[in-house]
Structures are given as C-alpha cells and as structure tokens.
Amino acid sequence: xxxVQELKIFVRxxxxxxxxxxxxxxxxxxxxxxxxxxxxxxxxxxxLYFIFQNNALPQTIQPLAVTYFLFFSxxxxxxxxxxxxxxxxxxxxxxxxxxxxxxxxxPETCVSRQSFYNSEIFREDAxxxxxxxxxxxxxxxxxxxxxxLDLSYTTGSGKNRRTVQIFKGLFFxxxxxxxxxxxxxxxxxxAEKLFGSLGSxxxxxxxxxxxxxxxxxxxxxxxxxxxxxxxxxxxxxLSPSLxxxxxxxKKKANKRVHLSFVDNKLYVAVSFTKNLFEPRILKSVIDxxxxxxxxxxxxxxISIVEELNLNLxxxxx
Amino acid sequence: MYAILVPVILIxxxxxxxYNSLISxxxxxxxxxxxxxxxxxxxxxxxxxxxxxxxxxxxxxxxxLTQITELRTKAMSGDLSDNDKxxxxxxxxxxxxxxxxxxxxxxxxxxxENFLQLQGSxxxxxxxxxxxxxxxxxxxxxxxxxxxxxxxxxxAGMMNLSRKTVFEANEAExxxxxxxxxx
Numbered sequence: 227x228x229x230v231q232e233l234k235i236f237v238r239x240x241x242x243x244x245x246x247x248x249x250x251x252x253x254x255x256x257x258x259x260x261x262x263x264x265x266x267x268x269x270x271x272x273x274l275y276f277i278f279q280n281n282a283l284p285q286t287i288q289p290l291a292v293t294y295f296l297f298f299s300x301x302x303x304x305x306x307x308x309x310x311x312x313x314x315x316x317x318x319x320x321x322x323x324x325x326x327x328x329x330x331x332x333p334e335t336c337v338s339r340q341s342f343y344n345s346e347i348f349r350e351d352a353x354x355x356x357x358x359x360x361x362x363x364x365x366x367x368x369x370x371x372x373x374x375l376d377l378s379y380t381t382g383s384g385k386n387r388r389t390v391q392i393f394k395g396l397f398f399x400x401x402x403x404x405x406x407x408x409x410x411x412x413x414x415x416x417a418e419k420l421f422g423s424l425g426s427x428x429x430x431x432x433x434x435x436x437x438x439x440x441x442x443x444x445x446x447x448x449x450x451x452x453x454x455x456x457x458x459x460x461x462x463x464l465s466p467s468l469x470x471x472x473x474x475x476k477k478k479a480n481k482r483v484h485l486s487f488v489d490n491k492l493y494v495a496v497s498f499t500k501n502l503f504e505p506r507i508l509k510s511v512i513d514x515x516x517x518x519x520x521x522x523x524x525x526x527x528i529s530i531v532e533e534l535n536l537n538l539x540x541x542x543x
Numbered sequence: 544m545y546a547i548l549v550p551v552i553l554i555x556x557x558x559x560x561x562y563n564s565l566i567s568x569x570x571x572x573x574x575x576x577x578x579x580x581x582x583x584x585x586x587x588x589x590x591x592x593x594x595x596x597x598x599x600x601x602x603x604x605x606x607x608l609t610q611i612t613e614l615r616t617k618a619m620s621g622d623l624s625d626n627d628k629x630x631x632x633x634x635x636x637x638x639x640x641x642x643x644x645x646x647x648x649x650x651x652x653x654x655x656e657n658f659l660q661l662q663g664s665x666x667x668x669x670x671x672x673x674x675x676x677x678x679x680x681x682x683x684x685x686x687x688x689x690x691x692x693x694x695x696x697x698x699a700g701m702m703n704l705s706r707k708t709v710f711e712a713n714e715a716e717x718x719x720x721x722x723x724x725x726x
Contacts (some may be wrong), residue, residue, distance in 0.1 A: 402668070440681050458578050461674035541670070542663035 227531055228325055233521050234514065236324050244316045245518035247326070248309075249511040253307045256507055257509050260299045261281070263523050270294050280436045297345055306507055313505040314359070320360055325528055329363035333503075336360050336373035337397050339373055345486045345493035346409060349434070357397075359503045361527070372398035372527045374502045395481070395498035398527050401493040402463075404541050410454040411435045412465050412472065412485040415447070446473050469535060475533045494530055561694050565704060569688040575679040576625075579710075581617070583632060586668045589661070590639075593686040597620075598644065598659055600652040604645055611638050620701060632701045639665070680709040 237245075253432040265277045270290065277286050314333035318388075336357025342348075362371035376394045380387060413435070434455035439460045446469050454460035464472075476483045482497040500525050506516060531537060594608050601608070604703070614635045618628065644681050652658055690699035699705075 255693075404670075442677065442681070456577075457678045458582070458671065458675045461677045462671050465670060465673075541667045542660065542661065 227524060227532060230518060230521070233321070233518065234325070234377075234416055235422065236320075237372075237514065237517055241317060241320060245511050248313055248316060248505075251309050251312065252263055252511050254509060255306050256326075258305045259302055259507070262305065263298055266294070266297055266301065296335050302507075309507075310505055313511075314503065317505075317517070318359070318503055318520055321517070321524060325521070325524055326363070326365055328365060329361050329528070332360045333358055334360075336375060337371060337399065341371075341399060342377075342397060344488060344491075345397075345495070346488055347436075347484045347486045347493060348377075348392050350379055350390075352392055353379045354389075361524075365528070365531045366537045367539055368400050370398065370400040370531060372396060374498075393495060393497065396494075396496045396502065396523070396527050398496070398530055399469075400492050400495040400531065400536055402487060402490055403536050403539050403543060404463060405490060405543050406459050406487060408455040408459050410439075410452065410456075410460045410487040412450050412452050412464070414482045414484060415449055415451040440465075440511060441469060441474070443469050446527070447468075449473060449476055471502065471534050475530065478533075492534070492536070496526060547561045552725070557694070558698070561698050562702070565686075565689050565695055565698060568682070569704065571682045572679070572686050573715060575675070575682040579672070579675040579679055580634070585606075586665075586672060587615050587619055589664055589668060593642070593661055593665065596655070596657050597646070597652060599708065600649045600655075601645065604642060605641060607638055609633065614638070620718040636669075643669045673674070676710045683707045 233505060234477070261483075265452040274290070277290075312334060318333065319331045322329055326514050337360065339352075339355050339516055355375075355376035357373045357377075360371070360373040364370070374395070375397045376391075378391045380389050382388055436455040437453065437457060439452040439454050439457055441447060441452055441461075450472070452460060452464065472483075479496055484497075486493045503520055505511070506539065509516075592609060594612055598605070598608055614631055617623070618631050618635065623631065644660070646658075648653055689695045690704050690706065
C-alpha cells in the first residue's frame with residue numbers, strides 16, 4: 227500500500243498544474259455563489275421589509291425562512307456542480323489510479339440498490355438512495371467494488387414527518403476467498419459494551435439475523451456481535467486469523483464497521499458522518515491536507531483486501 | 544392461602560426454566576459433537592482421492608499412505624468409542640499433515656492440476672473440522688457454565704449432569720511435525 231510520502235511526491239509530480247487550474251475555477255465558483263446568494267438575500271430583505279410594513283410577520287416567517295435556505299443551498303449546488311465533477315475527474319481519479327492502477331473510478335455512479343440489499347445488513351427499505359464515487363475492478367485475485375452511499379427513509383405524515391438515516395458511509399463488496407452456503411453477520415456490538423454479559427443475554431433473543439454465535443476472542447466479542455444461520459459455517463468463515471484481522475481493521479478505521487458474508491461475497495459497511503471525497507469550496511485547492519484525507523478514506527476501502535487477506539486462495543474456490 | 548400460592552408458582556416456573564435451559568445446553572453439546580462427525584466424514588471421503596493422486600509420485604511415502612488408508616477404514620467402521628475415534632483422527636491428522644509437507648519434494652506433483660484442487664479441498668475440510676471443534680468447545684463451555692453457575696448448579700446434581708471436557712489438540716497433534724524425523 228502506497229504511503230503518504232509517496233502520495234506527496236505523486237501529487238507534486240503529476241497534479242500541480244491541474245490543481246492550479248482547479249484553484250482558479252474554485253475562486254470563480256465562490257465569486258458566483260457570493261454574487262447570487264447576496265442577490266437572493268437582498269430580494270428576501272425587500273420582501274421581509276414589505277411584510278413587516280403590513281404586519282404580516284408572524285405567519286410568514288416560517289415559509290420565508292424555509293424557502294430562503296432552500297434557494298441558498300440550490301444556488302450553491304448548481305454553481306458548484308460542474309466544478310465538483312471536474313475536481314473528481316481530475317484529482318480523485320488520479321489518486322485511485324495511483325493507489326491501484328487496476329481500479330476504475332466513476333464519480334457519478336454508486337453501488338446498486340440491489341447489491342446493497344443483498345448484503346442483508348440493513349433491512350429497512352429506503353425512500354432516498356443516493357451515492358457517488360464508485361470504484362471497481364480487481365486487485366490480484368479479488369474482484370471488488372465500493373462507493374459512498376447515503377440512504378434514509380421517511381416516516382410519519384404531515385407534522386410528524388421525519389427522516390431516519392439507514393446508512394451513510396463507505397460500502398464495500400468483494401469476492402470472499404472461501405465457499406459457503408449460508409449467511410453470517412458481524413455487527414457492531416452495542417449491548418455487550420454497555421451491559422456486559424447481561425447484554426449478550428438480550429442479544430441472543432434477536433433472531434432476525436440468525437443464531438447468536440459466540441466467538442472465542444473476548445476482545446472481538448466486546449466490539450462485535452456475530453449472527454449466523456449455521457454455527458459451524460460461521461466459524462469456518464471466521465477463522466481465528468480473520469477474527470484478528472477484522473478487529474485490527476476496526477481499530478484502525480475507528481468507525482462503526484458492519485460485515486456480512488452472503489452468497490460467497492463479503493460486504494463491509496463503514497459508517498461515516500462526513501461526506502466523502504467532496505472538494506471544498508471555501509478553502510484552497512492547493513492544500514495537501516484534503517488530498518491526504520481522500521487518500522486515507524480511499525485506503526480504508528482498498529486496504530480491506532490486504533487487511534483481511536482476501537487474496538489468500540488456498541481453499542477450493 | 545393465595546399468599547403462598549404465588550411464590551410457589553414462581554418457584555416452579557423458575558425451576559422449569561432452569562431445567563429446560565440445562566437440557567437445551569446438553570443437547571447443544573451433542574449436536575455440536577455430531578457436527579464434528581459430519582466434518583470428519585468429509586475428510587474420510589477425500590482420502591481415497593488423495594492417496595490415488597499422490598501414490599504414483601510419492602514413492603518414498605508408500606508406508607504412510609497405506610497407514611492412512613487403514614486408519615480411514617477403521618475410523619469409518621463405526622464401532623469405536625468416542626475416545627478411540629478422537630485418537631484415531633488425530634493420528635490421521637498427523638499423517639496427512641506429513642504427506643502434505645512431503646509434497647514439497649515432488650515439484651511435478653505440486654504443479655499437478657488434480658493435486659492443487661485436492662489440496663484446496665483438503666484445506667477446506669481441515670478448516671471445517673477445526674470450525675466444528677470450536678463450535679463444540681463453545682457448546683461445552685456454555686454447558687459447563689450452566690451446570691456450575693447459580694442457579695443451574697442446584698439442579699445439575701439432581702439431573703445427573705456432570706462437567707464435560709473441551710476438545711483439546713492432544714499431545715501428538717500439538718508437537719510440530721518434525722520434518723527431519725519423517726524420512
């Protein structure tokens with residue numbers, strides 16, 4: 227896996243011109259945004275003045291505020307769209323190639339809804355399913371794909387309408403190196419952390435993912451809870467070596483990590499609160515820090531192959 | 544009169560729950576032991592294929608191969624005590640291990656398509672056997688916990704349940720195969 231030093235050299239040798247070009251574009255976009263949004267604020271200011279004159283303030287303030295923020299965000303969205311796409315194609319694509327030349331990057335597509343639900347990690351049906359930054363290809367013997375995903379569903383109606391997030395972050399799919407027939411899930415352990423052994427009592431009652439599988443490693447048990455439809459197969463998949471590797475990966479990622487083994491594939495969902503791979507409008511493009519951040523986030527996904535030793539193919543597959 | 548009834552019913556219910564839990568744990572152990580058997584059978588099924596594939600190449604290991612075939616027949620004969628079965632299988636593991644190590648001396652065999660596939664299947668089987676043993680150990684630990692911790696320990700004596708031992712790699716398996724001593 228390439229390190230940060232090598233990344234610095236790569237950026238310096240290959241991307242300086244691009245970055246300078248993008249920096250000019252960015253300043254342009256920022257100017258446009260300030261211009262349009264100032265105009266918007268002015269218009270709303272005038273509207274507000276008239277309303278105030280007519281004493282109609284209380285009932286109109288809410289729709290006014292809502293529409294103001296809506297238009298404000300729309301301005302930012304439409305003005306920066308071209309720039310974002312440009313940046314992704316010029317910078318992020320290069321970083322992906324730099325890390326693994328065999329992988330392709332598409333800023334606009336994402337992991338399909340079907341594939342996401344095939345993992346069976348998240349069961350709620352999404353009303354909003356979006357994603358971007360789609361990477362796919364092969365690393366040695368392992369074929370993989372991943373992208374950023376953001377899905378949620380809405381419940382309630384009218385005043386009680388609210389949006390519940392199902393998942394947001396990196397979603398990764400790869401061929402697993404062993405054959406298996408059933409479904410095994412490795413999910414973040416919430417109950418055991420808080421409640422100790424009583425927590426595991428309650429966990430065993432949750433059957434939608436299958437039977438609770440108790441694994442020998444106590445540190446792993448603290449971080450994860452394992453469910454499967456087949457106790458022996460779960461342990462065949464989760465060899466002591468893989469258990470240790472998953473634990474190390476989770477510690478490195480320092481995020482909520484969900485895994486599932488379904489249909490001879492491995493699914494990994496890493497939860498993020500931030501948006502990934504988005505170029506910042508407000509700060510300079512020439513700065514190395516955001517590039518390092520993209521590199522680290524990409525590594526988090528790509529390194530799964532190495533970290534979980536998916537290219538070790540000594541079984542009958 | 545009703546004041547006595549409620550705690551009595553409660554005690555009966557609790558006893559029932561504990562009893563059922565112990566039975567369920569005992570059955571889980573038997574189930575797990577059965578799954579070890581199922582995985583071992585997969586290994587028995589692969590052995591004739593292994594012996595056939597390697598015997599033309601591995602002229603020096605003829606003796607080991609014959610022993611493996613004999614052990615397999617014995618293991619499948621069906622009238623062995625549990626302990627005998629366990630010992631037999633660990634001998635089998637050790638011998639099969641030494642064959643797979645010896646393959647290093649036969650580059651033609653190592654490159655053979657059939658053998659490579661066979662090796663993959665064997666690795667799979669060995670890991671599945673290992674997985675089933677781990678499951679067995681978990682079931683036994685659960686069971687032992689059940690009969691030794693409160694409140695199960697009170698019932699265990701009456702139900703005639705005693706502690707079971709977990710599966711440990713016995714001495715023969717634990718000693719690393721000493722390659723030099725094999726030839």
